[in-house]
Amino acid sequence: MKIQEITPFVLSSKERGSATWASTMIVVKVTTSDGMIGYGEAVPTLRVKPVFSAIQQVSKGYLGKEVERVERNYHEWYKQDFYLSRSFESATATSAIDIALWDLVGKELGAPIHRLLGGKFRDHVPVYANGWYKDCVTPEDFAREAKNVVKRGYRAMKFDPFGPYYDWIDEHGLRQAEERVKAVREAVGEEVEILIEHHGRFNANSAIEIAKRLEKYRPLFAEEPVHHEDLEGYRKYKRHSNLRVAMGERLVSLKETLVYLREGLVDILQPDLTNIGGVTVARKVASLAEAFDVEVAFHNAFGSIQNAVSIQLASVIPNLLLLENFYDWFPQWKRDLVNNGTPVEMGRVKVPDGPGIGVEVNERILEELKTDPVALEVVEEPVWVVGGTWKNY
Incomplete structure (x- = not known):
């Protein structure tokens, strides 16, 4: 063809x-x-x-x-x-x-793509919840919504507890972040994994101080604790922190990935299929991580087509940790776009066996919602945070 x-x-x-x-x-x-x-x-x-x-x-x-x-x-x-x-x-x-x-x-x-890549390693892909803490500011807000996530059957959840802090964080910010994390840990218990999102926004010294405050709550990993390109910062963080580092959503090539793996700067790799090079490069990156004994948790935050293909690839690799999941916190139209083809049940997604990405795209939704590309407004709260959380209390 x-x-x-x-x-x-x-x-x-x-x-x-x-x-x-x-x-x-x-x-x-x-x-x-x-x-x-x-x-x-x-x-x-x-x-x-x-x-x-x-x-x-x-x-x-x-x-x-x-x-x-x-x-x-x-x-x-x-x-x-x-x-x-x-x-x-x-x-x-x-x-x-x-x-x-x-x-x-x-x-x-x-x-399905999983058959083209050697077949399923698992029939169900374990996922962690993200997007669940919209408008959460106080520890009580985070605890309340975390309990709701557990009620849905999730056994792992990620969140950003740092409010409006960027690059550095002071004692007030450290205390607020710790109180939020403590509230979530107490709300969900010891059997549910909590994952701490830093959004790659701190210098190494601030990230290390954060790690010291949060280690006692046993997070599964610290995601992007320092700025993505700050190799010296990652080296320093790894020397002075006991938390496992997850990163990789901003990687755009196989060979860039090797830099972080070779130096031992990452414990859980998070390539994103929609910018690493699609399936072609992502499968190589996963194998490269396997060779370094690094687990993979694909970044998966944008839409339902990305989610579908990420499930396909997550199903075939032996070194999968978890797959990120916004599906239950997508706007409804994103689920409708794939005819709700990838529902989450008890913290897992059954791997679709339909051809290609495994789901059918609803072209009616495609036609109804298509619009001209426009420049987004830039406001105080950055687009990369979950809405309503860029605040102190």
């Missing part, structure tokens, strides 16, 4: 979900010369317009190519795009197209 057309869609609705990024999806539709259709997804955040434009540009390198030569197609674009390993926009556009091509190959062969 030949790639005949690649069309990006921006989807949005008045129903916003738990965070600014949850209000938008960027979907890529790839149509073949014989009329088959595959779907992928790109990252929105504050880059909706440039990502939309990047998809249009990257598409020029894929049109006319054979769908089934997914690996070669990736490398042909790598050859053309001098800045692919340094450009988030190009990386997420390429990832979205790559996902759609894997979807198409699966549909052509009548097989």
Whole structure:
């Protein structure tokens, strides 16, 4: 099959979900010369317009190519795009197209992606909850909502307890963060895992002070405790903290990943299929992590197509820890887009066996919600936090 057309869609609705990024999806539709259709997804955040434009540009390198030569197609674009390993926009556009091509190959062969990658290692993928703490500010807010998460059957949950602090944190912030974490731990008990999200925003000294305060609550990991590119900060953090480090959502290439693995800076790797290079690169990254005895917890925060393909890949790798899950805190339209094809039951997702990404995309929703790409407003609360939490009490 030949790639005949690649069309990006921006989807949005008045129903916003738990965070600014949850209000938008960027979907890529790839149509073949014989009329088959595959779907992928790109990252929105504050880059909706440039990502939309990047998809249009990257598409020029894929049109006319054979769908089934997914690996070669990736490398042909790598050859053309001098800045692919340094450009988030190009990386997420390429990832979205790559996902759609894997979807198409699966549909052509009548097989889910997991069968194309060697078969399922597990029939159910364990997930952790995220997005559940919208508008939580006080310890009581966090404790109340954490109990509701456990009632849904989840056995692990992630949250950011740091309010509006950025780069540094003072004693007041440390005390508030500890009180929030303590409240969640006491609310959920010792058998439920808690994961601490730092959003990659602290310098090493502040991150180390945070670790000292939170170690007693036994978090499963500290996610992005320092800025992503701060290698010296990660080295210092690893020397002075006992917490396991999770990171990787901002990685955009296989070889960049190697830097963090080789130096022992990461304990749980979190590649994102929608910017690491799609299925083609993500499966290599997971194998690379396995060689370093590092577990994988794919970053999975944007939309229901990303979620579906992440479930497929999470089902086949032996070194999976958990998969991030926003599904129950998505706006309803994102679940409707895949006909609610990936429900969470007791903290697990049954791996879909449909062809390609495993779920069917509802084209009626696609047509109803498509909109023009627009620049998002920049307000005090960054788009990368769960809404209503950029506050002290």
